[in-house]
Amino acid sequence: QVQLVESGGGVVQPGTSLRLSCAASGFTFSTYGIHWVRQAPGKGVEWVAIIWYDGSNKYYADSVKGRFTVSRDNSKNTLYLQMNSLRAEDTAVYYCARDRCTAGSCYVMDYWGQGNLVTVSS
Amino acid sequence: DIVMTQSPDSLAVSLGERATINCKSSQSVLSSSNNKNYLAWYQQRPGQPPKLLIYWASSRESGVPARFSGSGSGTDFSLTISSLQAEDVAVYYCQQYYSTPLAFGPGTKVDIK
Numbered sequence: 548q549v550q551l552v553e554s555g556g557g558v559v560q561p562g563t564s565l566r567l568s569c570a571a572s573g574f575t576f577s578t579y580g581i582h583w584v585r586q587a588p589g590k591g592v593e594w595v596a597i598i599w600y601d602g603s604n605k606y607y608a609d610s611v612k613g614r615f616t617v618s619r620d621n622s623k624n625t626l627y628l629q630m631n632s633l634r635a636e637d638t639a640v641y642y643c644a645r646d647r648c649t650a651g652s653c654y655v656m657d658y659w660g661q662g663n664l665v666t667v668s669s
Numbered sequence: 670d671i672v673m674t675q676s677p678d679s680l681a682v683s684l685g686e687r688a689t690i691n692c693k694s695s696q697s698v699l700s701s702s703n704n705k706n707y708l709a710w711y712q713q714r715p716g717q718p719p720k721l722l723i724y725w726a727s728s729r730e731s732g733v734p735a736r737f738s739g740s741g742s743g744t745d746f747s748l749t750i751s752s753l754q755a756e757d758v759a760v761y762y763c764q765q766y767y768s769t770p771l772a773f774g775p776g777t778k779v780d781i782k
Contacts, residue, residue: 582771584719592711592719592762594771606769609670642718654766655709657730659718 551660569643580646692763
């Protein structure tokens with residue numbers, strides 16, 4: 548069965564960096580785009596970024612562009628989100644989610660991880 | 670960027686009754702090249718990640734009960750739960766995937782009356 552497991556979250560100070568990981572299993576990771584989506588405590592969901600199946604295309608929300616970088620290692624079935632210059636407003640549960648389509652992306656998310664909490668606080 | 674809005678913010682419906690949620694995009698998400706609406710719906714139960722219900726505005730994801738249906742075109746869309754069940758208590762989000770940055774609506778909370 549498809550599984551996505553996020554890790555790497557925690558409490559960090561404003562201005563610092565953190566890297567999240569998303570370990571995938573149960574499907575051919577190298578053929579699917581993967582999204583990062585976040586949800587601030589008690590708030591709605593916000594799309595953060597997508598990376599295509601082969602890493603050839605990456606797109607970001609305006610709120611994280613220039614600070615966050617998405618990458619993947621298809622040999623390890625793992626997705627990453629490097630988060631720099633963190634702000635209090637980046638505090639959220641971060642989900643990785645599989646794109647519904649293979650070989651390219653259709654930008655709909657069909658499987659989600661359980662999420663990992665990142666807290667940015669001094 | 671496309672902005673999504675939803676109405677109402679919340680609603681309470683009796684078990685077995687119909688619930689309808691509305692979603693509006695700030696610009697059309699209908700593609701002239703394939704005549705498809707790039708609009709999806711998700712359900713988020715308490716303590717759970719979102720779950721895909723509907724894509725292409727009206728196509729039900731595999732395994733989603735038939736009581737969930739989507740409709741609409743262009744900028745105005747609806748999600749209808751034809752006969753509300755206890756397990757449908759959740760927040761529902763629409764999402765446009767016509768262009769990046771992708772955008773979700775603010776969510777509509779559905780409760781039992």
